Amino acid sequence: MLTADICVIGGGSGGLSVAAGASQMGAKVILCEGGKMGGDCLNYGCVPSKALIEASRNIYHLRKSAKFGIHANQLEINFSQIHQHIQKVIETIEPHDSIERFESLGVKVIPNYASFIDQKTIQAGSYRIKAKYIVIATGSSAFIPPIKGLSDVPFLTNESIFDLTEKPEHLAVIGGGPIGCEIAQSYALLGTKVTLLESTKHILAPVEKECREVAISAMKAAGIEIKTNLTIDEIAINSDNDQALNIYYQQDDSEQLLTASHLLVATGRTANLDKLHLENAKIQYHAKGININAKLQTNQKRIYAIGDIASAFQFTHMAAYHAGIVIQNILFKLPAKVNYNSFPWAIYTTPEIAHVGISFDKAIQMGATVLSFPYKENDRAVASLETRGLIKVAVNKKGYVYCACIVGKNAADLITPWTMMIANKLKIKTMASLIIPYPTLSEINKRIAGSYFTPILYGNKTRKLVQFLLKWF
Structure with a gap:
């Protein structure tokens, strides 16, 4: 005892x-x-x-x-x-x-x-x-879905895939969430043929739509074949090659067959x-x-x-x-409670995806203004040939940040200032007024914050005020 x-x-x-x-x-x-x-x-x-x-x-x-x-x-x-x-x-x-x-x-x-x-x-x-x-x-x-035949064939999860010492010829990945997408893209870049199977309409479903499309485009460019909105009926050993697996599935009301050398199950936890x-x-x-x-x-x-x-x-x-x-x-004995309003998360695809705050759909319902700024307008991104990406931020009328999403190089690092903004209830003018070294990717944070004030700074009222002050003072 x-x-x-x-x-x-x-x-x-x-x-x-x-x-x-x-x-x-x-x-x-x-x-x-x-x-x-x-x-x-x-x-x-x-x-x-x-x-x-x-x-x-x-x-x-x-x-x-x-x-x-x-x-x-x-x-x-x-x-x-x-x-x-x-x-x-x-x-x-x-x-x-x-x-x-x-x-x-x-x-x-x-x-x-x-x-x-x-x-x-x-x-x-x-x-x-x-x-x-x-x-x-x-x-x-790892959650193992109740797919017919799955328990009778060899398959990988996150607990076993890192034990592989030889590169798979053709990796089929069931599940289009963070784990499935990260591993699928890694193997594709390393030269493996990869097919990603997802039962819902979209892979990376929690990611803001425009940011998600950037990531999907990069995954396809890496050679991944992405199949969505499907139902897997059965998995079995290939009768002609016992080292291969047959995956039978339905998509668009038709029966399909995929044959792969290896199978990764990444259908959640x-x-x-x-x-x-x-x-x-x-x-x-x-x-x-x-x-x-x-x-x-x-x-x-x-x-x-x-x-x-x-x-x-x-x-x-x-x-x-x-x-x-x-x-x-x-x-x-402090009455500490969880608060997820400023909780950040990242998905380590190439390019990375990072998000903090509530969803953009919820922010829009609350009347937020959504700002967007592309990597291609950042000088460091241009010099590094890393122009694939963008940042989006939702801000309310008083200038407080609801959420931010970044897809692009170093997104997981670039999200941190937005986490601090939301956690400390700082207005977006705080980010806009920062002095940031040039040229850095961090400038995208300052540039998008500055864009919030563009309609005010360059509007007719400001022009008239400036003209009045220059004329009389």
Whole structure:
């Protein structure tokens, strides 16, 4: 039997943030993790995917280099070395999330999955843990859709695709969300034939329409065949080649067949709840996660839930944000609540997509003015041959920003000033008045902010005022 101030269930991004922070602030913390420390992000998600994406972007830049007068005539892709690069990146970051590091911070780490015995007691391996507070941070896993034959054929998810040491000949990707699109484009740039299958009308559905079209155009330019608005009926081993898969689907009222060498299933995420035995603690939950309030408390007030199991925004930085809310509530008794109005997210296609704030549809319904500025009018973008992209910002009549979306080079970095604007309720004149180094991509933020004032500055009233002042003073 062990006792603790806080028992954290799950050693992914959110759980590790709570454990490290609380322990260093003086709390007695026990962390239970039956899988790999670092969770999905380190081992199967953010870290390996970005390593793969950066490898593929080198191909993109090499192919673009001819326009600069630099000709890379011999282009050789060693996929085994790319796999080694991905594993090396994981290994480099791994010590930061290791059991040894967390024990050095004073956290008791139990390498077993945890389940509830009651509202205050956890079972993890041979240990029973009594904790004053419990934080559930078990994350999510790849959702496997109920497609006929899928369970009988070999397929990949984000948990297995980074283990490939040879380049697939033809990769079929089911799912047009962030994971599916990032991996599909990476493999296409690396020379794999890629077909992307999406059941709805659009891939990248949450992205603002005009920004989405830029990203789709880039994906098609990379050689991806995109098929949308379809229904997959069955998947089976090819009868003529047992190394290939047949995907039978319906599109536009006709039956279609796609044959591919590899299949990636990227149809969303499902909350990891099955091992928890939540019913023993009478914790309320639903199909997509655990019921929580704005303080991230479950219906049992001393039990919290964070990360993928507590939000529709399934991002690593959301889990880290949740961890901060929980620490404020548990350790400092502050009534901290979540607020997603200034929550940013990014999709690491090439070019990148980034968004912060409410949706543009909602902003327009609220009477916002939508501003737009293209990358092609930015001098640094022209010099870098990175003119594919644009920024859009929705602003209300008083000059406050509702949301921003950027598609283009370094979009994930360029969104940060808009996050700060919305979070601190700053008017757009703050961005317009900034002094920004020239030439930088950051100027797109200043230029679009300045465009908000163009109708006023160059209108008839201003002209008449200037003429009056010049005449009489």
